[in-house]
Amino acid sequence: MTETGNPSQPANVHEYSGSHIQVLEGHEAIRKRPGMYIGSTGERGLHQMVYEVVSCAVDEHLAGHADVIDVTLTADGGVRVADNGRGLPVDVQGPGGKSGVERRLTEFFFGSKPHTGYRVSGGLGGVGLYVVNALSSRLMVEVHRDGHRWTQEYEEGDPVTALTRNEETGEHGTAIAFLPDASIFEATHHSFATLSERLQELAFLNPGLTISLTDERPERPVRHRHTDGLRAYVAHLNPYPPSLVHSPAIAFESENQDATICVQVAMQWNTWSTGAFHSFANSTRSHEGGAHELGFRTALTDIVNRYARQQGHLSASDEDITTTAVHTGLTAVVSVKIAHPVYEGSTRTKLANPEANAYVQETVREHLTDWLDHHPSEATAIIHHILDTAT
Template identity: 45%
Template sequence: MSEEDTRYDASHIQVLEGWDAVRKRPGMYVGSTSERGLRQMVFEVADRAVNEVLAGRAASVDITLTPDGGVRVADDGPGVPIDETKGADGPGLEALLTQMHAGVRTGDRHDVTIGFCRVGPAVVNALSRRMTAEVRREGVRWVQEYARGVAITPLTKVGTATGSGTTITFWPDADIFGAAEFSFDGLEERFRELAFLNDGLKISLTDLRRPDESRSVRLRFPGGTRDFVDFLDGHTAASAPMDTIAFEREDPRMEGVMEAAFRWCSCSEGQVQSFANSRPTVGGTHTVGFRDGVAAAVTAYAREQGLLTSTDPDLGADRIGDGLTAVVSVKLDRPEFEGATRGVLGNSEVRYCVGQAVQDYLGRWLKEDPERAAAVIDQIVQGARRD
């Protein structure tokens, strides 16, 4: 090999300017250039609007898949600030849409992150062939247009506004995403989760891409996690031997609040869905604590009632899942996740706090409704003995 072949100097380094880095490696920012990446684009734009509702500054969020392949995200909040200085309401419009991470929130218990990348709407702008923004603020309507991350018109006052709010519409760049299309079902699933986990949230999702097959859903669930369990149970709810147990408790030891809803039905399968700061998780200290608490309460009651003999072992956390449908949600000021995918919660104090709360609530329910308690305990004990 010649010296010329092995030489490496500054001439070999490629410097990408502006949004070139994002457009050259889009998967690093939105996960993929398939439907999953398109879905993440919607989440990055909708994130700010959803948090406006949860903060009490807006009443609803409306997402529309338009006939020309775009996505429109609208809210009725106070409107994004139009100046460039960051104030109490967040960054100005152009900064929000052209500076990466502008407007990305702190991640504490009051902050909902819809997707997983958390890169902000500016990345969506860079990956879109076109984006338009409309702000209705303080009686004035402002508009601006962008192409591939760059403003191509100045922020322009176009008249008076009725009401207030922000509408951002974007059209993904086909040079990057090819023929991939948005999945209405995939978007609905995630927005439905958010509406269940945040009972003040109201979201509408509308698909106008095919006029003869238009779809629309309105998502709002005042019952929160209790409604979530009912939804997950579906057709099996009628066979449940117990009502849904649901509670919420704030615990300063874990610097956050926990919510849990659960019940058993007569089927053999069970499902436990868990969330940390409204993000889906595949496990972690909150789910371990939940199972610990259920097992402890059920074992204690079964022994008091003579449903377990002195030779029977305690009912472990792996024995109480048959027929159990549960939603476990924690919202923490300082969530700690394991791994780059942030799918496993690691806060050690959460396990004890959740376990204690579940043991208290379930133990009280078992004593207050002995008839239904007997049906639940018998189902668990018999299943454990069969195993």
């Protein structure tokens, strides 16, 4: 990152030279412009710090090495995130003589590397731990790996102790405890409700993963685990059974041949709401939508119209049902896990991968068509609901 002079002073082209360019390296750049990495220095950014550390633990789960994540809001205002994955590498790597732990916490690491076992990576895609460390006044990392417990401490992104090998242990996993820097954040009080909602969301998106949240300010623990995945998520979003057009929710998933993209979908119509659509890319909410949302909406509208005409609910002279009518009263969750996500903008809330559009369309067309053919009474109820909405 570079900065050029004082904007309050008038520019003098004759005095402008290379000496006026200030170069910020490493965590200095992150501390100078935190919003570029976590969105803001308000509550949103404060919680994003937690999500980035949790995301690294979720990556371990997706790679098949962790099934429990424990998040604790500590009494001193900090956060501790622990998982039972493989543990960050403790061996020395590269010419700088840094351990794998220190490199993850002090260097930019973009994308998934094959030897890590990560096919997909959420959050900031490897930069998350570095950013959290840089924006914390204190950080302690504890690793259970290679038969020992290892610890190291940091202040404002810099190591203040060496990676230390402690007592022997048969456990495995990583625990990171950090205290957000009060000189950077506008407030440092974490919302239990906000974090609980997001952690429950992650449990829905990753069946078989248990995520707990404990508040030591006073203690108020919750535990999230949902083996039924997105179907359970839709049931959570549709809390009024009498209003359901059909039950249970429609749910399906598919993975492409080279395992670079996995699509999960759950959907259910109701009569009480205007509709709710939630999309995710690598377990991160796509607030601005993107390719996967477009693929879902396109395929769904086409399938509903084709089925309605095949079954005689629409005549040849009738106009097609609109996308708006199809989505009225629909609660749907679409989640893609993709090896090489491409986002529009730095907020990572709009997915741009064209292959996500194509594969979501393919998956929805195949599985939803099959479901409608095998559930004619529920399919008829859905079409009648949509046609009533349209009129």
